Amino acid sequence: MILNLDSKFNPTTNQQTIDFESFVFAGGEPHIKIKSDLTDLKSVIISTRIRSFNDIGMLLVAVDALRRAKVNNLELILPYFPGARQDRVASSGEALTAKVYADLINAQNFDTVTIFDAHSDVSPALINNCVNLDNxxxxxxxxxxxxxxxxxxxxxxxxxxxxxxxxxxxxxxxxxxxxxxxxxxxxxxxxxxxxxxxxxxxxxxxxxxxxxxxxxxxxxxxxxxxxxxxxxxxxxxxxxxxxxxxxxxxxxxxxxxxxxxxxxxxxxxxxxxxxxx
Missing domain, CATH: 3.40.50.2020 (Rossmann fold)
Known part of the structure; x- marks a missing residue:
């Protein structure tokens, strides 16, 4: 099954979709509730498109919800990897943004992370279990x-x-x-x-x-x-x-x-x- 966190993005045609509801609290915190029955389901694909840091937050709470439902194997489809252009520190005081996002992704222990046409070799090297599809x-x-x-x-x-x-x-x-x-x-x-x-x-x-x-x-x-x-x-x-x-x-x-x-x-x-x- 697949959990499409972006309702306008469905990158697979052969997976049953997981029903869920999500919202953001007044204080700015993302929240999700899985509505589909995941009993005995061992593997789930998550797809998302990240255009803001709140989208990362929604991904993280979704992973937590699935782990609490005893889903052991998680795969991520994240075609545009955020922060990929900031893959080196060009001047003093800058953040290595690509690594910040990679560390957050890696902490979720995905079995695979599929990205598309990475900006450079840096992001695939930073992401654990990364599959980088070319263009x-x-x-x-x-x-x-x-x-x-x-x-x-x-x-x-x-x-x-x-x-x-x-x-x-x-x-x-x-x-x-x-x-x-x-x-x-x-x-x-x-x-x-x-x-x-x-x-x-x-x-x-x-x-x-x-x-x-x-x-x-x-x-x-x-x-x-x-x-x-x-x-x-x-x-x-x-x-x-x-x-x-x-x-x-x-x-x-x-x-x-x-x-x-x-x-x-x-x-x-x-x-x-x-x-x-």
């Missing part, structure tokens, strides 16, 4: 939807580490790396570079794991156009889109994401591809 099936679906011969674009050094492995799995030979500079104090981005001389009107697919505000992708799209790129598409595994889509839509023919972080309404410019595990 190849997602990108394959994106390419089929676009139905053009595409050049894959890695927008920065982090994406470059993964894109050649992706291209090999998808039998794509046309891959271009890009780079940017970031001021560690102000977080401002600059010096976007595309390591190609002339793209000759080729359609390009920019691939990365996370889109938050989108500044990296806007900067790279401008740089690609200076190198004579054709249509530019964007595919991100985890769509946060904290600045919305108005600016992104000026530069990208279409944006693709999964439902790992949130459920979005599709438009002519946005397609969301649901994850299944």
């Amino acid at each position: 190849s099936d997602f990108i394959r679906t994106v390419i089929e939807d676009i139905d053009e011969e595409l050049t894959l674009i890695a927008p920065d050094s982090g994406a470059s580490k993964k894109i050649h492995h992706l291209a090999e799995k998808l039998a794509i030979t046309d891959v271009i790396e890009c780079s940017k500079s970031r001021n560690p104090d102000t977080r401002e981005l600059s010096e976007f570079k595309v390591y190609a001389d002339d793209l000759a009107g080729k359609p390009c697919l920019v691939v990365d794991d996370i889109c938050d505000g989108g500044r990296t992708f806007i900067g790279i799209a401008k740089a690609l156009k200076k190198k004579n790129a054709g249509k530019i598409y964007l595919a991100v595994s985890h769509g946060i889109f904290s600045w919305g889509f108005d600016e992104l839509n000026k530069y990208f023919e279409k944006i693709f994401c999964t439902d790992s972080f949130q459920t979005l309404e599709e438009t002519n410019c946005l397609k969301q591809i649901p994850l299944t595990f």
